[in-house]
Amino acid sequence: MQLKDIYDVVVIGSGPGGLASAIQAKKEGAESVLVIERDKEPGGILNQCIHNGFGVEIFKEDMPGPKYAEMFIKEAESLGVEFMLDSMVLEITPQKKVYVTSKWYGFNEIQARAVVFAMGARERTRAQIRTPGFRPSGVYTAGTAQRLVNIEGFMPGNRFVILGSGDIGMIMARRLTLEGAKVERVLEIMPFLTGLTRNYVQCLQDFNIPLQLKHTVKRILGKNRVEAVEIVEVDENFKPVKGSEEIITADTLLLSVGLVPEIELARSVGVAIDPTILGPYVDEEMQTSIPGIFAAGNVVHIFDLVDWVTEAGFIAGKGASRYALKEKTEKVLIPIKSGNNIHHVVPQFIKKDALEKAPIKLMMRVSKPIEEKVWIELRNENNLIFRKLERYVRPGEMVVLTIPQKTYDEVFKSNTLYVSVEKFGG
Amino acid sequence: MEKKNFTCLGCPVGCSLTVFIEEKEVIKVEGNQCNIGVEFAKEEVKEPKRKVTTSVRIKNAEYPLLPVYTDKPFPKDRIFELIKLLRSVEVEAPVKVDDIIIENVLNTQVNIRASRTFVRKNG
Numbered sequence A: 001m002q003l004k005d006i007y008d009v010v011v012i013g014s015g016p017g018g019l020a021s022a023i024q025a026k027k028e029g030a031e032s033v034l035v036i037e038r039d040k041e042p043g044g045i046l047n048q049c050i051h052n053g054f055g056v057e058i059f060k061e062d063m064p065g066p067k068y069a070e071m072f073i074k075e076a077e078s079l080g081v082e083f084m085l086d087s088m089v090l091e092i093t094p095q096k097k098v099y100v101t102s103k104w105y106g107f108n109e110i111q112a113r114a115v116v117f118a119m120g121a122r123e124r125t126r127a128q129i130r131t132p133g134f135r136p137s138g139v140y141t142a143g144t145a146q147r148l149v150n151i152e153g154f155m156p157g158n159r160f161v162i163l164g165s166g167d168i169g170m171i172m173a174r175r176l177t178l179e180g181a182k183v184e185r186v187l188e189i190m191p192f193l194t195g196l197t198r199n200y201v202q203c204l205q206d207f208n209i210p211l212q213l214k215h216t217v218k219r220i221l222g223k224n225r226v227e228a229v230e231i232v233e234v235d236e237n238f239k240p241v242k243g244s245e246e247i248i249t250a251d252t253l254l255l256s257v258g259l260v261p262e263i264e265l266a267r268s269v270g271v272a273i274d275p276t277i278l279g280p281y282v283d284e285e286m287q288t289s290i291p292g293i294f295a296a297g298n299v300v301h302i303f304d305l306v307d308w309v310t311e312a313g314f315i316a317g318k319g320a321s322r323y324a325l326k327e328k329t330e331k332v333l334i335p336i337k338s339g340n341n342i343h344h345v346v347p348q349f350i351k352k353d354a355l356e357k358a359p360i361k362l363m364m365r366v367s368k369p370i371e372e373k374v375w376i377e378l379r380n381e382n383n384l385i386f387r388k389l390e391r392y393v394r395p396g397e398m399v400v401l402t403i404p405q406k407t408y409d410e411v412f413k414s415n416t417l418y419v420s421v422e423k424f425g426g
Numbered sequence B: 001m002e003k004k005n006f007t008c009l010g011c012p013v014g015c016s017l018t019v020f021i022e023e024k025e026v027i028k029v030e031g032n033q034c035n036i037g038v039e040f041a042k043e044e045v046k047e048p049k050r051k052v053t054t055s056v057r058i059k060n061a062e063y064p065l066l067p068v069y070t071d072k073p074f075p076k077d078r079i080f081e082l083i084k085l086l087r088s089v090e091v092e093a094p095v096k097v098d099d100i101i102i103e104n105v106l107n108t109q110v111n112i113r114a115s116r117t118f119v120r121k122n123g
Ligand SMILES: Cc1cc2nc3c(=O)[nH]c(=O)nc-3n(C[C@H](O)[C@H](O)[C@H](O)COP(=O)(O)OP(=O)(O)OC[C@H]3O[C@@H](n4cnc5c(N)ncnc54)[C@H](O)[C@@H]3O)c2cc1C
Pocket: A012, A013, A014, A015, A016, A017, A018, A036, A037, A038, A039, A043, A044, A045, A046, A049, A087, A088, A089, A090, A118, A119, A120, A121, A122, A123, A142, A143, A144, A146, A167, A168, A171, A259, A262, A265, A296, A297, A298, A299, A303, A304, A305, A306, A309
């Protein structure tokens, strides 16, 4: 491949978010689209997610991660998207110059008309949860273990304790059990499950792996290699309950304590970051605070379904293409604020006239679970604009509210919009 | 009449199903958002099945493992038997996504298929 000096759209990262952006940018008319990926193959984290559960929303078919990725890689290639693999973006400027170092092309400076950030997320590590003890070998993040077991082909241990009940933790509990290891316990500090209920059933219950809520790791024992893990119950304020300690013999501790958007590049170019989720603020086209720089996928906030990452990627790709081809749009933004029991909402802004073209999908997470019917409401200063019934809300499951186009007038005259969870019947 | 609660595993939505059973027959299902939930409940009462994903060894490919999946749900109580069998399997690149690696595995009418493509690597 001959690199061009200037591209309409440069996408950084080739996970589902990046692939979808690149595909849509092409379909919307961008002539040259380049995807830059530091790994040796495209697909992002999907290559190591060999379990099924991907694609149900988009393809109505339940498929494993690598197959889902391959469908999009093929489509991108057939549309003429260019791929630059084994290549890492080091920096970008607000003028959208992209500095990239590559195994095949050396150091390059590429000018983009529009950029899409699709760098995904990284896992929190031990340093971020501050567990005391020595630093023995045998402590991994769940994602690292997933790569070792599913791609590289070796087992990081025999007896495991897993900290965190998110999907990656539970899926690894099942995977390790199938591979012949013993998973002693999955611990969760919160009083509720943080992953999907279906994964609790098919990954833990099916294999009799105990889950302990309101529990965490107090201490790691062992000097050279993990020998045991001391666990403890916590109260409502996450303080250890005295006398509840238990020592579990194990040689490996997997940490699955959450993902954080990979935003170093975004931060250094100066895009505004939402402090509650550590991803960039975006509008309904997934455009960040710097014109022409868009964001897609886990770099914005942590999604639980890859299908939704893909859909958000389509939106970002469309926006990027439109920007590159210099279409004009209205610039007045309305902020969307989190109300009652909403932890965060994406996008955080919409353009005043956004509903003119299409309905807008708001994606949000709640702070606390409610196991009964609730309304998800969108209001402005004065009125209820739209609401939708949910049968329950759980922090582990993203809530989507699609604002219909018929609310255009009410939205247009709002200065601020609020989303909240409200009592049913209220 | 017996009442049981399941989580539907048909898709990531994971509906909470309330299943009414009479003489081992499902007579009513509540809480499902689509028909797959009803089928799931019937099977869960009769013979629980799960989709299984794992890997087999592969030669002459970029990585040593080929991820594979069952193309239909597989009897839950025979999963370890299946895994044991697959541990002894080795294939050779090239392999295309969805290629059948084992047909009608353990006489269950379920096929084991590749979940990705591997080109042949020289050497
Ligand atoms: C370890 C792990 C396991 C997961 N498991 C599951 C799961 O089992 N099921 C599920 O539904 N979801 C899972 N997720 C969530 C999953 O990340 C998302 O659903 C989805 O894959 C996110 O897509 P993405 O495109 O945003 O990011 P990713 O798929 O993470 O892709 C980001 C890509 O950007 C590349 N990149 C980053 N920085 C640079 C740079 N500077 N230069 C060049 N390239 C760069 C990375 O190499 C990577 O390929 C997991 C996430 C992680 C981190």
